Amino acid sequence: MTKIKYFIQFILIIILFGLFKILGIKNSSKLSEFLFVLCGPIFRSKKIFEKNIIKIFPDIDKNKKEEIYKNVWKSYGRIFSEYLFIKDFRFSKNFQNNLIIKNQNILDEIKNNKEPVIFISGHFDNFELMAMQIEKSGIDLAAIYRPLNNIFLNPIMENIRKKYICRKQIKKGISGTKQILKEYKNGASIALMIDQRVSEGIQANFFNHKALTTTIPAQFVKKFNTKIVPIYIERLENNKFKIEVFDPREFDSNESVEMITNKLNKVLEDLIKRNPNQWIWTHDRWK
Numbered sequence: 001m002t003k004i005k006y007f008i009q010f011i012l013i014i015i016l017f018g019l020f021k022i023l024g025i026k027n028s029s030k031l032s033e034f035l036f037v038l039c040g041p042i043f044r045s046k047k048i049f050e051k052n053i054i055k056i057f058p059d060i061d062k063n064k065k066e067e068i069y070k071n072v073w074k075s076y077g078r079i080f081s082e083y084l085f086i087k088d089f090r091f092s093k094n095f096q097n098n099l100i101i102k103n104q105n106i107l108d109e110i111k112n113n114k115e116p117v118i119f120i121s122g123h124f125d126n127f128e129l130m131a132m133q134i135e136k137s138g139i140d141l142a143a144i145y146r147p148l149n150n151i152f153l154n155p156i157m158e159n160i161r162k163k164y165i166c167r168k169q170i171k172k173g174i175s176g177t178k179q180i181l182k183e184y185k186n187g188a189s190i191a192l193m194i195d196q197r198v199s200e201g202i203q204a205n206f207f208n209h210k211a212l213t214t215t216i217p218a219q220f221v222k223k224f225n226t227k228i229v230p231i232y233i234e235r236l237e238n239n240k241f242k243i244e245v246f247d248p249r250e251f252d253s254n255e256s257v258e259m260i261t262n263k264l265n266k267v268l269e270d271l272i273k274r275n276p277n278q279w280i281w282t283h284d285r286w287k
Helices: 002-023 025-043 046-056 062-091 104-113 128-136 154-165 174-185 216-224 257-274
Strands: 099-102 118-121 141-145 168-171 189-193 202-206 209-213 228-237 240-245
Touching (some): 002 025, 099 104, 104 240, 118 216, 118 257, 128 154, 128 189, 128 228, 128 240, 141 154, 141 174, 174 216, 189 216, 209 257
Parallel strands (some): 099 240, 118 189, 118 228, 141 168
Antiparallel strands (some): 202 209, 228 240
């Protein structure tokens, strides 16, 4: 039954992608936004969203909560349609104006220094564009990703990621961790989302609640004295974005893995608070 469900999803998505190609990015974004707001809550329970937002904003009023919930689905819809146009974001001169980069000089310095770093971020709106911009800047980059559950759709998404977002894609997991180490030792920087639950992590503080968190950045700090570079993306309007790169963070290698991980979670907390409408609230972060 699961395969049948995934195949039906796959067919529907292929049909939508064909329609999006005809409509163009602006109209596709509007249509996809409408469809996700309409259908998204049917397929995913609101309970996780409610649990997450109360943990972070315990005093939030009902209207603001509903506003964020609706905007989350709008964001998902826009991101979904934009996968079809990722190639244009990467190569088209017309789309270059859709990306504002704050502190591009930091990426240029990392490229020129040829010293690998670890970029950390969260799933903010169209997060794929961050890795794309890093690699476009000439930095040798390996990005960590979680394969889709849909076995029919996943090969297509992997192809899009490798061709237009970041050539080196590393699957999450034990084998992926070994590959990360190999790429890093060969001079590649690593792009890592630290906002999702991981089975091999530790219970670290995240908005004053314990949450399973990856320790990969902290372990690299301890072993290699690696610099950590936070990066953030925000949708400004329609299909226009601002990517902000922050100064590299250096930590004392004598600090514990837990202490470093807690500090990085605090960085993530501050980024989420910037624009709560554009974070991935439907992920069961505190499961």
